[in-house]
Amino acid sequence: MATEQAVLDALRGLKDPDSQKDIVTLGLVRDLSVRGSEVSLTLAFSGQPPATKVMLHSMASKLVGQLPGVAKVNVKMGGAGAPAAHGHGHAPGQAPAAPQPKAADLIPEVRHTIAVSSGKGGVGKSTVAVNLALALSRTGAAVGIIDADVYGPDLPLMLGTRGRPGMFDNRIIPVDAHGIKVMSIGLLVGDKEPLVWRGPMIHSFIQQMLRDVLWGALEYLVFDMPPGTGDAQLSLSQVIPLSGVVMVTTPQDVALLDVRKAIGMFQRLNVPMLGIVENMSYFIAPDTGNRYHIFGEGGGQRVADEYGVPLLAQLPLDPETRKGGDEGAPITVRRPQSAQAQAFRDLGARVIERLEAVASLRPLPTIS
Ligand SMILES: Nc1ncnc2c1ncn2[C@@H]1O[C@H](COP(=O)(O)OP(=O)(O)OP(=O)(O)O)[C@@H](O)[C@H]1O
Ligand SMILES: [Mg+2]
Numbered sequence: 001m002a003t004e005q006a007v008l009d010a011l012r013g014l015k016d017p018d019s020q021k022d023i024v025t026l027g028l029v030r031d032l033s034v035r036g037s038e039v040s041l042t043l044a045f046s047g048q049p050p051a052t053k054v055m056l057h058s059m060a061s062k063l064v065g066q067l068p069g070v071a072k073v074n075v076k077m078g079g080a081g082a083p084a085a086h087g088h089g090h091a092p093g094q095a096p097a098a099p100q101p102k103a104a105d106l107i108p109e110v111r112h113t114i115a116v117s118s119g120k121g122g123v124g125k126s127t128v129a130v131n132l133a134l135a136l137s138r139t140g141a142a143v144g145i146i147d148a149d150v151y152g153p154d155l156p157l158m159l160g161t162r163g164r165p166g167m168f169d170n171r172i173i174p175v176d177a178h179g180i181k182v183m184s185i186g187l188l189v190g191d192k193e194p195l196v197w198r199g200p201m202i203h204s205f206i207q208q209m210l211r212d213v214l215w216g217a218l219e220y221l222v223f224d225m226p227p228g229t230g231d232a233q234l235s236l237s238q239v240i241p242l243s244g245v246v247m248v249t250t251p252q253d254v255a256l257l258d259v260r261k262a263i264g265m266f267q268r269l270n271v272p273m274l275g276i277v278e279n280m281s282y283f284i285a286p287d288t289g290n291r292y293h294i295f296g297e298g299g300g301q302r303v304a305d306e307y308g309v310p311l312l313a314q315l316p317l318d319p320e321t322r323k324g325g326d327e328g329a330p331i332t333v334r335r336p337q338s339a340q341a342q343a344f345r346d347l348g349a350r351v352i353e354r355l356e357a358v359a360s361l362r363p364l365p366t367i368s
Contacts, residue, residue, distance in 0.1 A: 002069045004034055007041070010063045017052055023060070030078065037071035039064050042078040050165075050172050050212065051188040053077060057201060077204040106210040109217040110144070112243040112355050114274070115236060117266070119258025121227035123250045124279035124315070126154045127325050128347075129224035132246070134332040135348030137180050141219035144174060144181040146209050148236060149226040150202055153186030160328020161187060171214040178333050183213050203235040210240065228258075229265040237269040244274035244358050246312065246351065251278055251299035263307055272358035274351055275312035276304045283317040310354065313347040315340065 011029055012022045023029060023043070032041040043060060045053050057075055065073045107113075116129035129145060137143040147155040155161070159177035165187050166173040174181035185205070215221065223242075226232050236242065245266050249259040263273060278300025283292045294317065304311040315321075318340045324331040332341045 001036065002034055002039065002067045004032055006067055007032060007034060007039055007064055007070075010067055011060060014056060014059050014063060016048065016056070018048070023056060028056075031076075037069055038074070039067075039070050039072070040074040040076070042076040044078045047170060049167065050208070053208070054185070054188060054205065057204070061201060074200050075204075076200070077208060106207065106240060107215055107218075107221065110215060110221045111218065112220045113223065113240055114220060114351065114355070115148075115223040115225050115233075115242050115245045115271070116248060117225040117233065117245050117262055118227050118248040118255075119229075119260070119262040120249070120255045123227075123248050123255055125149075125227065125248045126158055126224050127321060127330075128246070128248050128277055128279060128315075129222050130155065130158050130325070130330050131332045131341075131344040132347055132351065133180050133220070133222040134178055134330055135344045136220045136222070136351070137178075138332070138345065139348065139352070142181075142217060143179075143220045143222065144183070144215050144218045145222045145224065147182075147184030147186060148206060148209070148223045148232050150185055150205060150232060151226050153184045154325075155182055155184045155224060156186040157328060158325045158330065164188070168214060171212055173214050178330070181215065181218070183209055202231045203239070206232065206235045207239050229262050233262075233265060234269070237266070237271050242271045243355055244272040244351075246274050246277055248277045248279055249300055249303065250280045250295050251293070251297060252295040253299065255295075256299050256303055259303055260306075263303070272361070273307065273309045274354040274358065275310040276300050277312050277347065278314045280317045281314040310350070312350045312354070313343055315343055315347075 008024050008029065012024045014023050015021065016023060016026055019026065028043050028045065030042045030044045043057060048056070057077055061073050061075045064070060116125050116132065118125045126149070133143050133145040145155065147153040159182055161175045161177045161182055163175065165175050165183065172183065174183045175187060176182070223236060247259055247263060249255045266273060280295055281300065283294055285292065300314060301311050320335055320338065321331045321340055324334045331338060332344050335341055
């Protein structure tokens with residue numbers, strides 16, 4: 001079994017890049033505990049830039065995880081002076097009830113939080129998330145978007161963001177793109193750095209994206225999720241009470257199989273389902289005007305009926321939409337007059353309606 005001393009010795013190998021002092025000497029390591037093969041600790045960060053925090057967190061987990069006798073490492077991110085590692089008021093021995101909604105602490109000025117998710121990868125989540133966020137902002141609302149796809153952050157490229165986020169008062173200032181506020185891990189780390197995550201780290205990262213980012217007052221905050229039903233989905237719905245989820249799928253059966261799993265997971269987490277978006281529904285040949293259902297027909301509607309939720313949109317396969325994503329000027333910005341841009345604005349309108357409908361069904365925590 002590893003000793004506390006052995007853990008501290010390992011962590012002394014990790015230097016803060018700015019001060020060049022090791023993180024133990026800097027007093028960053030708090031609440032260290034070794035229980036059997038499980039080690040947990042908090043890194044009490046002070047003014048470190050976000051990329052440094054992420055890097056130190058990842059390195060600390062790795063170093064401790066490599067020690068003989070250690071099977072599990074839980075590194076939390078805290079702030080200096082804040083007892084971040086302690087619970088949220090559970091009496092000792094009392095089992096924690098359902099995850100406590102803490103949105104009021106994390107993002108008090110955000111009214112609606114919308115996750116854009118899917119069962120399968122590559123079905124167009126990021127495309128839908130980006131164009132939905134832009135469509136919502138065209139109603140005059142203040143909108144933000146978070147790249148919660150920690151494995152493959154695509155938003156900087158899709159939105160054509162430039163530069164790194166600034167800092168103010170120890171918080172990260174989101175980058176502006178086409179009038180919406182954007183935050184992505186891709187803005188903090190270099191292109192070539194591989195992103196290796198463990199469950200607890202995703203959790204603290206998502207918390208950090210909310211707590212440490214200066215979102216200000218927003219009507220809508222959209223989350224571009226990684227595909228599937230993994231740690232990010234779980235963490236996000238535990239960290240904040242999501243107003244709802246938009247589920248993106250393509251019409252073919254394999255995608256539908258996965259989307260059912262994903263819907264099931266959000267239902268278990270009590271996250272309201274706003275509806276289904278069927279992407280790449282059909283293709284209209286530019287020369288003949290004929291409609292081709294390349295991935296099959298009616299799949300989105302079937303799933304929507306099965307779960308009693310609306311089919312919010314059917315979006316065609318459209319070369320301009322792909323180009324927009326590749327070039328950092330999404331279709332809603334690039335060709336606002338196109339049918340596809342109009343389809344995204346209609347989607348925005350339906351999402352707004354659904355947010356009201358599900359909110360009236362389920363009392364959301366009041367934000368004081
Ligand atoms: N309706 C569409 N018409 C044409 N191309 C599309 C459409 N929707 C998405 N695409 C393109 O398909 C590719 C995958 O889309 P996108 O990155 O949005 O999917 P994703 O579900 O976010 O993928 P990942 O799971 O990798 O994050 C992109 O190149 C995108 O431009
Ligand atoms: Mg994506």
